[in-house]
Amino acid sequence: MSGSNRTILFGPFVLIPERWSLMEGSKPVRIGSRALEILLALVERSGKLVGKDELRARVWPETFVEESNLKVNVAALRRTLGDGRGGVRYIETVSGRGYRFVSPVQILGDDAATHNDAPARLRAHNLPIPATRVLGRGQASDAILSMCEGARLVTVVGAAGIGKTTVALAVAARMAETIEHDVRLVDLAPVTDPALVPSAIAAAIGLTVHSADERSALRMFLRDRRLMLVLDNCEHIIDAAAICVRDILAAAAGxxxxxxxxxxxxxxxxxxxRLPPLETPPDSHELMAAEALAFPAVELFVERATATLNAFSLDDANAPAVSEICRKLDGVALAIELAATRIDAFQVREILDLLDDRFRMLMGRRDAPGRHQSLSATLDWSHDLLSESERTILRRLAVFAGTFSLESACALAADGDLDRTDLVEGLASLVAKSLLSVDARGAASHYRFLDTTRGYALQKLAEAGERDRLRRRHAENMLDLAAQAEAEWHTRPAPEWIGDHRRQLDDIRLALNWAFTDQHDIPIGVALTAAAIPLWEHLSLVGECRACVERALAHSDDGSLREHDEMKLRMALGTALLHTRGPVPR
Known part of the structure; x- marks a missing residue:
C-alpha cells in the first residue's frame, strides 16, 4: 500500500496507510486487508468515480476474481464504516461502473504528532473481524466480562439465533485488549465426531500432536500457559466438550x-x-420513533434495514409496526435480521402482515420450544421469499460442513437447472440476505452457513429428494480438492499450502463418514482417505490419520483397492503407528 507518512481523515475515522491502520477516534477498527485497500483507493480519489476494473486490478493484482468478490468486500467496508447509519454516507455506487467516495476527506502529511497515543497492538488472538456493530448487548458483555474475571469457566447459554456467539466474541475481543492472556477461538460447529474435540482445540492453539492420547498432550501443552479459550457451539458435542474442559482446567491453572x-x-x-432476547418495546400504538429506537431490538432492525435499503428510516408512522415485528420475533437477533433484509421488497406493514400469516400457520407445533417456533417461523418465511433458484442453491450448499469456495459451490449446486452465472448471482444474493456469511480476507472469498440456517436448509434438501445425490457430489468434490492439495504440496510454500487446504478438513471428514456409513460408496471413501493423507500428516493429526487409514483398509478386502492407493495407505499406517506406538511388531 502506498502513502508513507500520510494520515487521512474522514468523519470520525483516521486512516494511516503506512501502519495499515484504520481507527475510529482512538479505537482500532478491525477491517480485512482487501476492504482496506478498496477504502484507500476510494479516499485517494474522493469525489471521483473509481471503476470496478480498476479496483479489481489494484486489490487483486495477480488474480482473476469474480465481480461478486468486489461487491462482497465493498458491502463489508460499508458495514464497517456504518455507511447509511444516521443518514451519513461514505460510498456511492455508480450503477454498472464503479464506486465514488462522497464524504469530505482531509489528508495530513505527517501523523507522528497526532497519534502517539494510539492503542498498543492487540494481543495474540484468532478472533474474526466483526462485520457489524454489536447492538444492545453492552450490559450482557459487561456482566460476562466480570464473570470471566472471577471464574475460570463461563458458559453463555441461550436459544438458537439469540446472539451467543456475537456476545462471546465481543467479550473475547475486550479481553484480548486488556488482559495478559492470549485469546483463541475454537469453533466446534463443524465438529460432528465427539472424539475430534481435542483435535479442534489443538489446531486452534497451534499444538502439534505426535501422540495417540491427544487429551494428555493438550494438558501438558497448556499446563504452564496463560490463555483464554473461546469454545463456540458446544451443544451438539456437549459431553466431549465438558470432558475436555474438565481436563484442561484441572491441569492448567492459567x-x-x-x-x-x-x-x-x-x-x-x-x-x-443465560443470554436474554433483545429488549423489545411494549405493545403501544402511540409509540414514537425516538421512543422505539431506545430498544435494542428496534435498533437492530433499523440498522440492518438501512444497510439493505439506504432510503429506509424509522419514523413515527412505521415505528409501531417495526416494534410489533420485533415483539413477534421475540427479540431473537437472527430472526430480526432476516426480517429486516426484506425491506427492499416490502413496506414495513407488509412485512408484518406476512409474518402474521406465517405465525398462524405454525401455531399447532406445540411440541417445539416457544422460541424455536419463532425462529423456525422466521426461517420458513425467509425461505418462502427466495426465488426458486435461490432456494435450490441454499439447500444444495447446505451439504458443506465448513467453509467453501465459489468453485466448490459451482461443482455442487450447478446443474441443468442452474448455470454458473445463476449460481454466482444467487450466492451473492444469499450473502446479502444474511443467509450465508463470507470471509473475504484471502485471495478468494469463502462462504459458510450459520448453524441454524444450515440445519434448516438440510431439511429442505431432504424434502426435495436431493440429499443422496448431493452427498455424492460433495464427496467427489472433496476427492478432487484432496487430490489437488496432494499435488500442490511439493510446489507451494508450506504455510500457504496449509492455510489454503486446512479449511477442507471438516468437509473431508463429513464425506468420509458418508462414504463408509451403510457403504454408500466405499471406493470413493478409500480414494479420499488416500488423497487426504498429506493433509492429516502436515497438520500433525496422526491419530485421526491412523484411524481413517485403518477404516479404509478394513473396507477394501474385496480386491478392488488400487495398488498405488494401498501403498499410500499402508505407508501412512506404518508411519502413524511408529509415531504413536513406537516400533511395535505390527
Missing part, C-alpha cells in the same frame, strides 16, 4: 474458558450466563 452452548456444560466451577 487457562480460562468462555463457552457458548444451548445448554450448560455442567462442569465443576462453571458459571452460566
Amino acid at each position: 487457562v480460562r474458558i468462555l463457552a457458548t452452548s444451548r445448554e450448560a456444560l455442567r462442569a465443576e466451577g462453571e458459571l452460566v450466563y
Whole structure:
C-alpha cells in the first residue's frame, strides 16, 4: 500500500496507510486487508468515480476474481464504516461502473504528532473481524466480562439465533485488549465426531500432536500457559466438550474458558450466563420513533434495514409496526435480521402482515420450544421469499460442513437447472440476505452457513429428494480438492499450502463418514482417505490419520483397492503407528 507518512481523515475515522491502520477516534477498527485497500483507493480519489476494473486490478493484482468478490468486500467496508447509519454516507455506487467516495476527506502529511497515543497492538488472538456493530448487548458483555474475571469457566447459554456467539466474541475481543492472556477461538460447529474435540482445540492453539492420547498432550501443552479459550457451539458435542474442559482446567491453572452452548456444560466451577432476547418495546400504538429506537431490538432492525435499503428510516408512522415485528420475533437477533433484509421488497406493514400469516400457520407445533417456533417461523418465511433458484442453491450448499469456495459451490449446486452465472448471482444474493456469511480476507472469498440456517436448509434438501445425490457430489468434490492439495504440496510454500487446504478438513471428514456409513460408496471413501493423507500428516493429526487409514483398509478386502492407493495407505499406517506406538511388531 502506498502513502508513507500520510494520515487521512474522514468523519470520525483516521486512516494511516503506512501502519495499515484504520481507527475510529482512538479505537482500532478491525477491517480485512482487501476492504482496506478498496477504502484507500476510494479516499485517494474522493469525489471521483473509481471503476470496478480498476479496483479489481489494484486489490487483486495477480488474480482473476469474480465481480461478486468486489461487491462482497465493498458491502463489508460499508458495514464497517456504518455507511447509511444516521443518514451519513461514505460510498456511492455508480450503477454498472464503479464506486465514488462522497464524504469530505482531509489528508495530513505527517501523523507522528497526532497519534502517539494510539492503542498498543492487540494481543495474540484468532478472533474474526466483526462485520457489524454489536447492538444492545453492552450490559450482557459487561456482566460476562466480570464473570470471566472471577471464574475460570463461563458458559453463555441461550436459544438458537439469540446472539451467543456475537456476545462471546465481543467479550473475547475486550479481553484480548486488556488482559495478559492470549485469546483463541475454537469453533466446534463443524465438529460432528465427539472424539475430534481435542483435535479442534489443538489446531486452534497451534499444538502439534505426535501422540495417540491427544487429551494428555493438550494438558501438558497448556499446563504452564496463560490463555483464554473461546469454545463456540458446544451443544451438539456437549459431553466431549465438558470432558475436555474438565481436563484442561484441572491441569492448567492459567487457562480460562468462555463457552457458548444451548445448554450448560455442567462442569465443576462453571458459571452460566443465560443470554436474554433483545429488549423489545411494549405493545403501544402511540409509540414514537425516538421512543422505539431506545430498544435494542428496534435498533437492530433499523440498522440492518438501512444497510439493505439506504432510503429506509424509522419514523413515527412505521415505528409501531417495526416494534410489533420485533415483539413477534421475540427479540431473537437472527430472526430480526432476516426480517429486516426484506425491506427492499416490502413496506414495513407488509412485512408484518406476512409474518402474521406465517405465525398462524405454525401455531399447532406445540411440541417445539416457544422460541424455536419463532425462529423456525422466521426461517420458513425467509425461505418462502427466495426465488426458486435461490432456494435450490441454499439447500444444495447446505451439504458443506465448513467453509467453501465459489468453485466448490459451482461443482455442487450447478446443474441443468442452474448455470454458473445463476449460481454466482444467487450466492451473492444469499450473502446479502444474511443467509450465508463470507470471509473475504484471502485471495478468494469463502462462504459458510450459520448453524441454524444450515440445519434448516438440510431439511429442505431432504424434502426435495436431493440429499443422496448431493452427498455424492460433495464427496467427489472433496476427492478432487484432496487430490489437488496432494499435488500442490511439493510446489507451494508450506504455510500457504496449509492455510489454503486446512479449511477442507471438516468437509473431508463429513464425506468420509458418508462414504463408509451403510457403504454408500466405499471406493470413493478409500480414494479420499488416500488423497487426504498429506493433509492429516502436515497438520500433525496422526491419530485421526491412523484411524481413517485403518477404516479404509478394513473396507477394501474385496480386491478392488488400487495398488498405488494401498501403498499410500499402508505407508501412512506404518508411519502413524511408529509415531504413536513406537516400533511395535505390527
